[in-house]
Amino acid sequence: MNPTNTVLYSKGSVKRELILQAALQLFAERGYHGTAVPELAQIAGVGAGTIYRYFDNKEALVNAVFQRAKSLLKDCLHHELNLETPPREVFTQFWQRLTSFARTYPLEFRFLELHHHQPYLNEASIAVELQVLVPIWSYCVANRRAGIAYDMPAEALMALIWGAFVGLFKAEHSGYLVLTDEILNQAEAACWSSFSNTH
């Protein structure tokens, strides 16, 4: 009866949400091809056919999951980030935000990092991916120009730090390690050392 409600309901439909959650979980655990739609439906607590009321097909679903996870990451990383503060502090902020993301949204983080998404990503998904990367890239470029970061392509600097961070959480997820705050702080310092030749 409340049209506003209706609209909100249809946009943020509870079923749609259940499906996205189940998809996130299973795709993160087993990957796209390793996840069967009927099982996904069961975990979501909906009929298999219902999934196709909300998503054109399985590929559209995985892209929706990807875009949501990447957008969340983008918000966590970049929202109200003050790039005017000293580079060393910005770096710490990035690190803390990344950590916060990986801790708050472990499924999103694992889904994004543990799998190989290229073959099924559509344009919108690739666009969101770039929205995450561009600000970090700018930060690297600026610091390199300022003589703060090592004299490497910004892409290489990003890849090193990002890779190191992902490596830590992958190791934890594999059971090799428990990431305490202390370790994460030490790792942050170590990564800063691999980013900048300043002390």
Added chain:
Amino acid sequence: MNPTNTVLYSKGSVKRELILQAALQLFAERGYHGTAVPELAQIAGVGAGTIYRYFDNKEALVNAVFQRAKSLLKDCLHHELNLETPPREVFTQFWQRLTSFARTYPLEFRFLELHHHQPYLNEASIAVELQVLVPIWSYCVANRRAGIAYDMPAEALMALIWGAFVGLFKAEHSGYLVLTDEILNQAEAACWSSFSNTH
């Protein structure tokens, strides 16, 4: 008729090799679940049934691929590595050997790093994985004890460096970057900085 012969033949068979090669290629490109056995057989140039003469099933095949790739990595990393030389030099050697592996065996490298193997790995595969990790772990432990490496768990140090290295090649494979020797050398120096507080 001679069982020894049979075993030797089956282990060293040319067909077995073709199958492993095709499996490596397709698993690296599309992942385990994204690869169909009949197509794999076609790429290998053998009949689909032939695969089941050499491997019990698809899972046994992926484990064989995994073990071969990891063993190769183990050999590349650790064979005749002189751990007596100064830690900085050992680090450089590790880096160069890793680089050499990633360049010489790109499919093996991508297969090992781009995908999420846990769900189908058997004990033998896990054992080989440890054979790769243990020497590096020892190196990290020793350097930490000697006050050379940062005061972090060896597992964290490993995860950082390994992650950074993988990050570089993942970025290259995604088209964000071309890894020249110069960049790889700079990255090596940067990673040493994230490993050790010495100059």
Added chain:
Amino acid sequence: MNPTNTVLYSKGSVKRELILQAALQLFAERGYHGTAVPELAQIAGVGAGTIYRYFDNKEALVNAVFQRAKSLLKDCLHHELNLETPPREVFTQFWQRLTSFARTYPLEFRFLELHHHQPYLNEASIAVELQVLVPIWSYCVANRRAGIAYDMPAEALMALIWGAFVGLFKAEHSGYLVLTDEILNQAEAACWSSFSNTH
């Protein structure tokens, strides 16, 4: 509350009409099995569930469509047809009425003639079919007895003429032909020749 009212309402309901129209259109275009109920509902501009308020199921709907179309044909063909006029004139009248039906109700005509209804027709539908055929059959029988028509079973005479007529419109619908009034008149003469040995 007034059952009579209810019945009238449900029989003459505007929604019922919309559903029958949409069903006619889609069944004519794609056949019974090629038409999906939800799409039919959308074309009709009603909810999918609404269809089941007016018809027990899809089969009941197609029978209703069939009976309406056949009844319309029956009315067009036989209403106030004067069988006392000379046979040649009656034939022309039949032909003109058929033409008028095919032109005025092209969907009904195509639905009736382009598809194969047997598997889902119920008794009522078969009864209506007979109501169309019987007067024509009588006409054929009478003319045969009178030595006007060829000495064939009435059923064969009917099948020939009816088939020829349908063939013309099928050819037009397939794009092989445009049926002008002239052609239709010539065809009428030709069909009379195949019906009667008189001049």
Added chain:
Amino acid sequence: MNPTNTVLYSKGSVKRELILQAALQLFAERGYHGTAVPELAQIAGVGAGTIYRYFDNKEALVNAVFQRAKSLLKDCLHHELNLETPPREVFTQFWQRLTSFARTYPLEFRFLELHHHQPYLNEASIAVELQVLVPIWSYCVANRRAGIAYDMPAEALMALIWGAFVGLFKAEHSGYLVLTDEILNQAEAACWSSFSNTH
């Protein structure tokens, strides 16, 4: 062991034949959309998956069935038909060949005539359809030019005769009529009357 045998086997594979037969039967009975692949497989006596070894998909299968049926019709109608004989005799020959086709290949005839194929026909199927029509069209054109046939477009003449013929067999299949040779001969004479104004 006999390579020739192998080739013949693969071209005319017995399974392929079983599938085509079952498809012809069910498509003729129930139409394309009314036929389910698993049921078709069961009638053919093969596994459901086997069908997809021989045909890309259901649509490719129905096109194969169509092309086979139309080719058969083409051969029956046109093979070694002597167009030099008098038109009246050619007409009789056409009629007899059509009758022979409808009697010898009743499923093919019903499949071709009882259903509406347009939506799924591919180019090859349309090409075969034309191969059937063109010679008949030429015959009609020639007879019209010679003043033998009624002065109607060839397409209209064809549609009339073809429609009349199909009407007869449709009536028989519907149970309205049993087509004896006598009736077929009388019908042939009647149809000639609707084709030509000569005696």
Added chain:
DNA sequence: TATGAATGAGGTTTCATTCAT
């Protein structure tokens, strides 16, 4: 009365595996 979201049976199709050759 009317709806359309929801369903699950059943549709088309794929694929890991087997087995006759």
Added chain:
DNA sequence: TATGAATGAAACCTCATTCAT
């Protein structure tokens, strides 16, 4: 030993029908 045709279970997806609103 090697094959690849064959399979049927299970994948993805559709749709006739129901039912809470």
